Amino acid sequence: MEKLTKSFYERDTLTVAQDLLGKLLVREIDGEKLICQITEVEAYIADIDKACHAYGGKKTERTKVMFGPAGYAYVYLIYGMYHCLNVVTEAEGTPCAVLIRGVKPIKNIEKMSVLRYGKKYNELNAYQRKNFSNGPGKLCKALQITKKENKMDLLSDALYICKENEIINYDIKKGKRINIDYAEEAKDFLWRFYL
DNA sequence: CCTCAGATGGACT
DNA sequence: GTCCATCTGAGGC
Numbered sequence: 001m002e003k004l005t006k007s008f009y010e011r012d013t014l015t016v017a018q019d020l021l022g023k024l025l026v027r028e029i030d031g032e033k034l035i036c037q038i039t040e041v042e043a044y045i046a047d048i049d050k051a052c053h054a055y056g057g058k059k060t061e062r063t064k065v066m067f068g069p070a071g072y073a074y075v076y077l078i079y080g081m082y083h084c085l086n087v088v089t090e091a092e093g094t095p096c097a098v099l100i101r102g103v104k105p106i107k108n109i110e111k112m113s114v115l116r117y118g119k120k121y122n123e124l125n126a127y128q129r130k131n132f133s134n135g136p137g138k139l140c141k142a143l144q145i146t147k148k149e150n151k152m153d154l155l156s157d158a159l160y161i162c163k164e165n166e167i168i169n170y171d172i173k174k175g176k177r178i179n180i181d182y183a184e185e186a187k188d189f190l191w192r193f194y195l
Numbered sequence: 196c197c198t199c200a201g202a203t204g205g206a207c208t
Numbered sequence: 209g210t211c212c213a214t215c216t217g218a219g220g221c
Contacts, residue, residue: 086213183213
């Protein structure tokens with residue numbers, strides 16, 4: 001499997017967001033690879049987007065990783081108990097990111113199940129299987145992604161994203177982003193992409 | 196299938 | 209003190 005390069009992440013955020021769909025998110029823990037396919041993302045673009053944490057060039061300890069070079073992880077705590085994983089995009093000095101909102105488990109689902117629910121996958125009920133990793137907080141739990149992974153280089157071996165072996169043309173759906181009602185006109189931007 | 200309340204802590208003002 | 213790029217379990221249909 002071939003890792004996505006820095007130049008992949010350095011492009012326009014809306015392009016990167018859509019190109020991330022179908023790609024493989026790889027998390028390596030204790031020498032084991034947990035692999036998921038990305039199925040849902042959202043774009044956040046500071047220049048014009050009141051929902052972006054770095055809107056208006058707001059640079060704080062939390063947001064500063066978005067101001068750095070592309071291809072790094074931006075992980076933050078939300079609602080006091082969950083984490084969200086983002087991928088930093090665009091040139092250095094242009095604070096933008098893509099939120100990974102949903103993934104499908106591909107490999108090592110047993111380990112993910114223990115991280116997510118503390119149980120083996122075959123012990124999960126239908127509801128738990130359906131909601132295994134279809135949300136930003138859920139996938140971070142299943143892949144053990146916390147603030148420790150903030151600012152991590154996505155070209156490293158512990159957390160990275162790969163191309164698929166074959167080229168597949170996906171049917172990409174678009175919609176409004178979730179839970180950003182406060183963002184005024186930006187709440188209606190069609191910057192959520194999913195398969 | 197749906198809605199709703201509650202959990203919970205850090206970033207920011 | 210207020211605001212969250214969320215999830216869960218309980219209860220209703």
